Each structure stands twice: as structure tokens, then as C-alpha cells.
Amino acid sequence: MSRFFSSKYSALEPYVPGEQPSGMSEYVKLNTNESPFPPSAAAKEYALSSTRALNLYSDPDSVELTRTIAETYGVERNMVLATNGSDEILNFAFMAFTDIYNPALFADITYGFYPVFADLNGSRTEIVPLRDDFTLSVDDYIGRKGTVFIANPNAPTGISLPLSEIERLVASDPDRVVVIDEAYVDFGGESAVGLTKKYDNILVCQTFSKSRSFAGGRLGYGIGSEALISDLNTVKYSTNPYNINSMTSAMGIGILKDGEYTATNCRTIMENRDYTVKALKAMGFRVLPSSANFIFVSSDKIDGGEYYRKLKEKKILVRHFDKPRISSWCRVSIGRRDQMEAFLKATEEILKEKV
Ligand code: PMP
DSSP states (O other): OOOOTTTTTTOOOOOOOOOSSSOOOOOOOOSSSOSOOOOOOHHHHHHHHHHOOTTOOOOOTOOOHHHHHHHHHHHGGEEEEEHHHHHHHHHHHHHHOOOOOSSSEEESOOOOHHHHHHHHHOOOEEOOOOOOOOOOOOOGGOOOSEEEEEEOTTTTTOEEEEEOHHHHHHHHOOOSSSEETTTHHHHHHHOOOGGGGGGGEEEEESSSSSSOHHHHHHHHEEEHHHHHHHHHHHHHHHTTTTOOOOHHHHHHHHHHHHHHHHHHHHHHHHHHHHHHHHHHHHHTHHHHHHHHOOOEEEEETTHHHHHHHHHHHHEEEOOOOOTTTTTOOOEEEEEOOHHHHHHHHHHHHHEEEEE
């Protein structure tokens, strides 16, 4: 730390992203929940033909992109804000809807960026522990004041909540905002986007990074009432008006136009998930029920940290969180069938080496 660093950030513990090794071909990469499939070829073609002149700034309102997102979900365009990854809309939501008086409420085991956003913005947080079986009960939030952040499906557990439970929470207190982070919703979850037309206190955040194979493009968005989106735009225009670059915007439109490609890839990932879960359970692993493109696994035969290290020695990357309650678990992204076969083969070898 330099002697110039503002004291307001000196205690900030930044988010630690999953490893992104440069010699990528060396590893079977199952650690950051990316799609193993390339972005849609039709989208690339569309983007090449429609990118705005790059000597000009990008459209600060991302009009065409937000219109396409709005049409995809059957909402009004002024209910959509496009951002630089969904991390950005989440940060904007912490900036707009939490502070020292109005805390951020979120689970003890959830997306690791939430506490960082809260600290960055000087917001108070109240941690609401998951139940012993890692499920989230909305009853633990009802009756408490503060802005709620729920990843649905949750990460790193993969467990999802039914839409009826989200609605019960949103309806229970019209005077607080509920943010539903749906980064993984396309792999079997139920989206709450429809509720944004009925309630003005829900913000749904989604991303192009997972089901849409565009993590490197950095594109996400929020959908909520016109008033919520207007607040978030105030924050955006005070931070980075040109937050979406023209190339990413054009790709985003192309990807949405080729929805069938995304749907096919999601089906393949869900099939590969079922295949992997079955094989792991046959080896004695505990696997939480996942509605995401990853699974959360543990075994009595091997500790989570050791399993992660041994897999890495065999050139398979998964994610281990050395944190209370989950240090014996590993999160494994679901990839192509050949990648999952390599992962299962390595797992079998590791277990054999243990006996
Ligand atoms: N929410 C959750 C739960 C995530 O796991 C991630 C990915 N790390 C994000 C949001 C952010 O993804 P992105 O910024 O790539 O849209």
C-alpha cells in the first residue's frame, strides 16, 4: 500500500477472482463457471456487420441493446440497464440502495463479491446464515430491514429457490429492495423477471458470461421498475457513462437474436451435469442439488483443499474456498462431455491413490 492510499479503502479486502492461467490449453478449466462453448457464430457475424464506428463513443444509453433485452423478456426498455458484466449492476445496486443506515442483507455462503461491494461503498452488512443443509429460507429475511441480495441459483452451492418464495419475500415488504442475482438461472432455475412488472421493489440481474458464452465480452444487465432503473442510471452516469463498448453491445444483440444456440448449449450443460453428478455419487461424493452450470461436491475420503490441489496436479482446475462451513467442499464447473470425463478419470485416480 502506498502512503497515498485513501484511509477509506485501507482495510478493503478485494475480491479474488478464480485463476485464469495464461497457458490455457494445459488445463481442463472448470473453475470459473464459464461456458465451454464459443459464442454464437451468427452473433459474431452480426456484430462484425453492425458495430458502430469505433472512432465514436459508444451509445451511453445502449438503446438497441436494451431494446433487444426488453423485447426478449417482454418488459419496457426503460426497465433495463446494461452494464459491464453483472458485477457492475450489482455494484451499482449496492451504491444506490445500501448505506450505513440501510444495510445489505445476504447469506454467509454466497457470491464473494457482495461483502466487497458493501465494504467498498461503506455500507453496513447483515449476514443471514444459510440453513444447515445450505438452503436459504426467505423467512430468515422477512421482517428484517435492509436491501436483500440473493443469488438464485446460489453460488457456490447451485441450490435454487422457487419463484413463489421470491415473490413471497418481495411482497412481504414493499418498502425495501430485493436484488435477485440470476447469473446462473438459465441452467434450470426459475427467473423472477416477470415480477418486475408487478412489484416496483425487485431488481433482477443477469449476465452474458455463463449461458451465453460471452464472459470475455463483459456484459450484464438489470431489469426492474422504471424508478429503480432511473436510480441506477444516476449512479451509472456519475461513474462511467460509456460503460458498454460498441463491440460488446453489438455482440450482445447478436447473441440474443440467436437464442436457440444458447438454449441448445444450456441443455447440453444440464445433460453433462446429470452425467457428472451420477458418476460422482457412485464414487461416494455428496453433491448438492444444482440448478447451475456448476456443482458443489465433497467426500469423506478427501478434504476439499487436498482434492483441489491433486486435481490441479493432474491439470484439472476447480475452485476451493478456504472458508468456514465450506472448506471441505469444491465447486466444479460443468464443461463439455470430454472435459467432464477427464475430471472424473482424475477423481477416480486420486481416490485410488488415497487407499
Ligand atoms: N453473480 C454471481 C453469483 C457470479 O458467480 C458471478 C460470476 N463470478 C457474477 C454475478 C458476475 O458475473 P459477470 O460480471 O461476469 O456477469
